[in-house]
Amino acid sequence: MIKLSKRLQTIADLVPPGSRIADIGSDHALLPTYLAERGIIAFGIAGEVNEGPFHAADKQIHEAGVRHVVEARLGNGLQVVSEGEVGVVTIAGMGGSLIASILEAGRSKLFSVNRLILQPNVGEDQVREWLIANHWSLTEEHILEEDGKIYEILCAVPEKAAVVSNDRLYEPRMIGGVRLSRRRLVKMGPYLVERPVDVWFKKWELELDKMEMICRQLGKSNLPASREKEHELREEMNEIREVLRCLQKDKPLFK
Numbered sequence: 001m002i003k004l005s006k007r008l009q010t011i012a013d014l015v016p017p018g019s020r021i022a023d024i025g026s027d028h029a030l031l032p033t034y035l036a037e038r039g040i041i042a043f044g045i046a047g048e049v050n051e052g053p054f055h056a057a058d059k060q061i062h063e064a065g066v067r068h069v070v071e072a073r074l075g076n077g078l079q080v081v082s083e084g085e086v087g088v089v090t091i092a093g094m095g096g097s098l099i100a101s102i103l104e105a106g107r108s109k110l111f112s113v114n115r116l117i118l119q120p121n122v123g124e125d126q127v128r129e130w131l132i133a134n135h136w137s138l139t140e141e142h143i144l145e146e147d148g149k150i151y152e153i154l155c156a157v158p159e160k161a162a163v164v165s166n167d168r169l170y171e172p173r174m175i176g177g178v179r180l181s182r183r184r185l186v187k188m189g190p191y192l193v194e195r196p197v198d199v200w201f202k203k204w205e206l207e208l209d210k211m212e213m214i215c216r217q218l219g220k221s222n223l224p225a226s227r228e229k230e231h232e233l234r235e236e237m238n239e240i241r242e243v244l245r246c247l248q249k250d251k252p253l254f255k
């Protein structure tokens, strides 16, 4: 039986029993195979755009003896899914802009889908912006660290089925004595900021380090565009520092 990494296990735990899922960019099909082995899903597609991972997925499914439940399919994004075929789509381990472009290109396949579970490696804000623009609403966000990397996992449902609308989720508000703009909530996570955990603080400290390095590079240039970019970045860094300072102070004692 497959044992999943902490990251994939967190995604697996968000799949409702009895689901029909498409795991896009499945690589070795670990997620759908795990879900099928445990009888959690009724049907699964392991979608892959590249031949190598597609064959690896097919082999995994065969060796685990779950071919009656999971199919490996070769194709770009949601092209491997027929309309109405699945209710849950998972896309993990890619950049946020690629995830957003896969969702955008496959919008017609999402009518029957009632849950998206997305794990961008970077660019989480681009995924949140796509969800807002396409009337999907987050129901939960997770953040975890594994093997020195920090991952966010976002779970969304169609906005009409959501308890909390996007207007409310991203409404600028005071949290822990600091005002968070819509943009800041999109960047930092509307649920993650409400209950910030240590790894979330660590992620943003690391982001600040990266931004500081970019600022230093920009500082070496005399171009007005570089000055302007550096100024913008410094302003954003000050805003992030203020959020971290206030939320750190306000952090719950339990996690």
Ligand code: SAM
Residues within 6 Å of the ligand: 008, 024, 025, 026, 027, 028, 047, 048, 049, 050, 053, 075, 076, 077, 078, 091, 092, 093, 094, 098, 102
């Ligand atoms: N989802 C697995 C995970 O999270 O462990 C594998 C992630 S792996 C880093 C990304 C996979 O996505 C690769 O196997 C790549 O071939 C596949 N991929 C990238 N773009 C894709 C697309 N447009 N459609 C389907 N698969 C894609």
